[in-house]
Amino acid sequence: EVQLVESGGGLVQPGGSLKVSCEASGFTFSGSSMHWVRQASGKGLEWVGRTRSKDYNFATEYAESVRGRFTISRDDSKNMAYLEMNSLKSEDTAVYYCMRMDVWGKGTTVTVSS
C-alpha cells in the first residue's frame, strides 16, 4: 500500500524551531519528488516546498513565505523526507502534509504560540 506518514508536530514558541518527518512506503521513494504543503485551520492549501530526486541533484525549492527559514531534506536510505522549520511565527501554525502529487499523508499539526 502506498503510504505517507508524517510525525513530529507539536507546540513551539514564536522564534523557535521544529523538525517534522515523513515516512514513505509502498513506492520507489528515491525516484520521487516530495512536497510539503500546509493548511491553516479553515484556510486553503499552501505549498511550502519540495525536494527533488537524485536525478535532479536533490534540488529544493521553497515558497516565498518560508524561504530562508525552512529547509527540506531527504534520506533515500530510510525513505524519509524532512521539513526543518526555524524562526517560527504564529502564521506558520497549520497542518503540514507530506505529498507526492498523487499520495498525501494525514498531516501533522504545528502550533506556534507562547
Added chain:
Amino acid sequence: SYDLIQPPSVSVSPGQTASITCSGDGLGDKYTCWYQQKPGQSPVLVVYQDTQRPSGIPERFSGSISGDTATLTISGTQPVDEADYYCQAWASSALFVFGTGTKVTVL
C-alpha cells in the same frame, strides 16, 4: 506572485453537473491538477495533466482547458462529492501554486 482564481462556492442538485473554473495568466501553457478535500481529510488527486484521471477516480470527474481557464466538471453529482476543490499548477518561477479553492455544495 502567480494567482489561480476559483469561485468561492458552487451549488448543484444531485444528479446535475457541477463546473468549477480555475483561471490564471498563461494557464493554458501549464498542466493543471485538481484536488478534492473532504472535511477532516487529506486532499485527493482527481485530475492531473489537465484531463487525466488517476485510477480509482470515478468517471464523472473530468478536466478540460480552454485558453487560460481550466475546468473541473462533475457529471451526475452525488452527495459524496460535496467537498472543497483546489486547482494547482506550476508558475514559471518554479513555484507550485494552489488555487483559492471552491466549496461544492450538493443541495
